[in-house]
Amino acid sequence: MIVDVKDIQEGYVKSETHKHVRTIEFFHPQSNSLPAKLLSDLAHEITYAGNDKDVRLIILTSAGQNFCAGASFDELLKVTNEKEGTQFFSGFAYIINAMRKCPKFIIARVHGRCVGGGVGVAAAADYAIAVEGADIRLSELSLGIVPFVVGPAIERKIGLSSYSQLAIDSSMWRNGDWARRKGLFAELHPSVESMEESIARLSDTLANYSEEATIELKKMLWHGTENWDTLLLERAALTAKLALTPKAREVIAAFKNKTKVSTPH
Incomplete structure (x- = not known):
């Protein structure tokens, strides 16, 4: 994957296929x-890969x-009305639904911390492999909003009790071992090298399994989520209303220069 200066400044989504x-x-x-x-580009790349006959597995x-x-x-701070807010929060709805409906298994390679929507992306993967230091936090409530859009994906993976702990104590970091024990991460490795070895092993194995069988297994594992196309967009609209309240605008503005994920205390 070749990255130029513009990509470094503005961000990118890139993909490549091997075996x-x-x-x-x-x-x-x-x-x-x-x-x-980037959310739109990610959803597009996942959908495209899912329809590519040469692709049998996706690593995110x-x-x-x-x-x-x-x-x-x-x-988020540029949002001025509910329509714009709904459009903004729908970005994570589109990527989660793209991951859900993709007929290929998606492995998430989680090499560092996840916050808010990032936890939702990890949860929407079919299998997440992480390394120590991959701490997680749902910070939405502390910002005056609620993790409505990513909530169904997280709750599906770790259960209502654990999801509520993350959502309510929104200032607390949970470490990778907590995420593994709750089921968000399938594996937690002590080093990047160990994580990479596990991803390579599983990828080689899954890429050689019956395509028909893996497609049917994924359908079964996601059974009961058929209403998410509508549900997640409805959740985006609810979040937009909260994000426009005076308190939320005040808190989010105060966090504007703190988008870099801080070190857990």
Whole structure:
């Protein structure tokens, strides 16, 4: 994957295929936060890979120190009405639904911290492999909003009780071991090398399995989520209303220059 200076400044989504495995990589200089364009590009790349007959498996990864810092605060502060807000929060609805409906398994390579929507992306993967230091936090409530859009994906993966813990204590970081024990991460490795070895092993194995069988297994694993095309967009509209309240605008503005994921206390 070749990255030029403009990509480093504005972020990118890039992909490549090797031995029937499509690797999709995203990056944004603000701790891998995801503005609307990158969310749209990610959803498009996942959908395209899912329809590519040469692809049997997808690996979703990111560059930089953190896996994903969630939504872009800069874009959120530009929202002035509910229509714009709904459009803004729908970005994560589109990527989660793209991952859900993709007929190929998606492995998330989680090499660093996840915040807000980033936790939702990890949860929407069919299998997440992480390394120690991949701490997670749902910070929405502390900003005056609620993790409505990513909530169904997270709750599906770790259960209502664990999801509520993340959503309610929104200032607390949970470490990678907590995420593994709750089921968000399928594996947690002590080093990047160990993580890469596991991803390579599983990728080689899955890419050689029956395509028909893996498609049917994925359908079964996502059974009961057929209403998410509508549900997640409705959740985006609810979040937009909260984001426009005076308190939320005040808090989000105060966090504008803190989009870099901070070190857990």
